[in-house]
Amino acid sequence: MFAPPPGPPLAPAPAAPPAPPSFGFDAGSAPLASQPPASPPPALNPAQETLQRVRTEVGKAVVGQDVAVTGLLVGLLVGGHVLLEGVPGVAKTLLVRSLSASLRLETRRVQFTPDLMPGDVTGSLIYNAQAGEFDFRAGPIFTNLLLADEINRTPPKTQAALLEAMEERQVSVDGTSRPLPDPFMVVATQNPVEYEGTYPLPEAQLDRFLLKIVMPIPPRDDEISVLSRHATGFDPRDLAAAGLTAVAGPSDLVAAREQVALTRVDQQIVGYIVDLCRATRSAPSVSLGVSPRGATALLKTARAWAWLHGRDFVTPDDVKAMATITLGHRIGLRTEAQMDGSNASGILASVLATVPVPR
DSSP states (O other): OOOOOOOOOOOOSSSSSSOOOOOOOOTTTTOOSSSOOOOOOOOOOOHHHHHHHHHHTTTOOOOOOOHHHHHHHHHHHHTTEEEOOTTTTHHHHHHHHHHHHHTTTOOEEEEEETTTOOOHHEEEEETTTTTTTTEEEETTTTSSSSEEEGGSSSSHHHHHHHHHHHHHHHEETTEEEEEOSSSSSEEEEOOSSOTOOOOOOOHHTTTTTSSSEOOOOHHHHHHHHHHHHTTTTTOTTTTTTTTTOOOOHHHHHHHHHHHHHHHHOHHHHHHHHHHHHHHHHHHEEEEEEOOHHHHHHHHHHHHHHHTTTTOOOOOOOHHHHHHHHHGGGGOOHHHHHHTTTOOOHHHHHHHHHSOOOOO
């Protein structure tokens, strides 16, 4: 078995520790989480309990989308961006609004359309006749959580306007760079069913997203719960009436990020991540494998996953848990492999099954 790196022992669990949050991922995407260990889970520290309360609070409005809730939290913890893919009506917008409300973060939504211009997102210079000069009018990108709805419906020129913001956390207009708020995260959505009139995201922009998460139709019991809530007066436009309140703030997120950054990663784990990514590049069905940026992303998400589970070190299971949603969208398949029905999830499943696991 893999032995964690040496360090101070975790604090002993209290007599009746709170049940850890369930982070089960969508089985349709890939087997992302391993079976829970037989030993009792470690106790959560105050920062981890705060993030658990955030998940509970979001659950007051969003039902059956635990994967996406966890993915957005992971993105916030490591400063990454998330691409959500799902048919209309699976609570993508409601999820972002609920998360921002529970964390006291500002959020804005931009509906991406074929006629949307880059300045409509980033902002532009407006002539001030009284002052006789141009003033900068900030666009909706100057927020904490930007919901880029149906990002694949706008032309590449407007999609590219997000690149600098996503990577550099700043916007340049007329030669002047303006920093974005911290935290800042882009949550983009796309419809997997209707592709007519769309502009698929190029690989360079897909690689900017930390995670790609599929939001499925919820199971029957969860869908019944959704309808029952609406039958009793739930209004998705009024989250306060649903009982959703702010249980954390930006300072709590900063404290959590500091702890995630201190989560220990053994050199064996680093080598395991590199081996997984290199194996995708040599797979016969793959035309584009995972880049070093993807390997770095997997390291970050595995750290956040381990921390959310109450550990201060990363195990191979943490890497496996986050591999598919972190690396899947970074893999390009050969045309013949696509015609044979192969997909990135299957490639990663094969890689995870063949690359030796550190012990």
